[in-house]
Amino acid sequence: MFKFSFYDGDKSAGSDGDRPTGHPVTRLAIQEHPVPASPLLPSNEVSTLSLCGHQIKLLNGDQVILRLEREGAAGDLSLALKSHTDLIPDVYEGGMKLWECSQDLVAYLDAHVPLAGLRVTELGCGAALPAVFCLLRGAAAVTVQDYNREVVDHLTIPNMRLNVTATQLAGCRALSGDWGALAALLRTERRPGADLVLTSETIYSRESWARLLEAVDAALAPAGSALVAAKTCYFGVGGGTRAFEQAVLEDGRFSSEVVFATQQGLQREILRLKRC
Ligand SMILES: C[S@@+](CC[C@H](N)C(=O)[O-])C[C@H]1O[C@@H](n2cnc3c(N)ncnc32)[C@H](O)[C@@H]1O
Structure with a gap:
């Protein structure tokens, strides 16, 4: 079974992924990140993933964190780096790593979803x-969102710039912050909803499901659908697909x-997921 390496710097924290005692509950506010409409050239931090007929260039998140740490710019990622954890609830949620369900999602899209012309939103995107x-398959407009602004600026946006044209980048939007704040923003903006909402490895914590579903509801067009790629069980954390299905039903x-x-x-x- 899959188990996250959670922050345990405070020994009073449970091994079930509960927030360490004394850790602030403040969730990150929503922030818009400019997406430069200029492609990026590969550097020595970039490797290529061959997937579904594409050679996809991706930054190595570990190397990016180390560079940011050297430059004193790691921000909320510093604690995760120092404590060698996958995530720290409400501080750093694992976005610098590429998680395996994101590849399942790509394979599923390749086989089943004609993407040309679609409006797509990816929630909790990390490497995106x-x-x-x-x-790459011709989506008309893509919005990406991650919890941490460092992830969006130093991994998400660069990965997009490494792979797509200036014209495509001009149709992209990038946001950071918590799903609750994202939902509130999207509801005030009243932009056209996404035909497709994607999210991968984001249902490990039951505590955030209500806010995730709120974000899906706010982001999705009336006739759109959402694809949630996840492990069946996130051992010790309480999340997983069966329990999430039950939460969706409720x-x-x-x-x-x-x-x-x-x-x-x-x-x-x-x-x-489709609207009832
Ligand atoms: C385990 S990572 C998965 C990253 C990426 N989707 C993948 O599959 O490689 C979980 C992602 O969900 C995002 N996330 C978790 N909780 C969140 C929240 N409350 N609000 C916004 N994003 C959140 C994190 O920033 C992180 O990128």
């Missing part, structure tokens, strides 16, 4: 592999259907 793939806004499942390695699935 699915968003980059959507752009929330009442969406229907949920398993559209992909694999037993290879860790059990992983993709759920498709």
Whole structure:
């Protein structure tokens, strides 16, 4: 079973991923990040992933964090770097690493979803592999969002700039901050909703599901659908696809259907949510 390496700097913190005692509960506010409409040339921090007929260039998140630390710019990522953790609840949520369900999502999109012309939003994007793939397949407009602004500025946006043209970048939008604040912003803006909302490895913590569903609801066009790629069970944290399906049912806004499942390695699935 999959288990996150959680911050345990405070020994009173539970091993179940609870926030360490005394840690501030303040969640990050929403922030808009300019997306330069100019492609980026590969550097020695970039490697190439061959996936679904594309050679996708991606920055190595570990190297990026180390560079930011050297430059004194690691911000909220510093604590994670020092304590060698995958994530620290409400501080750093693991966006600098590329998680395996994002590749499941790309393979599913490749096989089942014609992306040309679609408006796409990726929530909790981190490296934004699915968003980059959507752009490579001709999505008309892509919005990406991650919790941490350092992730958006130093990983998400560079990964987009490494792979797509200036014209495509001009149609992209990047945001950082918590899903609750994102939902509030999107509801005030009243922009056209996304045809497709994507999210990968974002349902490990039950505590954030209500805000994630709120963000999906605010981002999605009336006839759109959301694809949630995740592990069946995040051991010790309480998250996973079965429990999330139950939460979706209780929330009442969406229907949920398993559209992909694999037993290879860790059990992983993709759920498709549609408005009821
Ligand atoms: C485990 S990482 C997965 C990253 C990426 N989707 C992937 O699959 O490689 C979880 C992602 O969800 C985002 N996230 C977690 N909780 C969040 C919240 N409350 N609001 C906004 N984003 C959140 C994090 O910033 C992080 O990028």
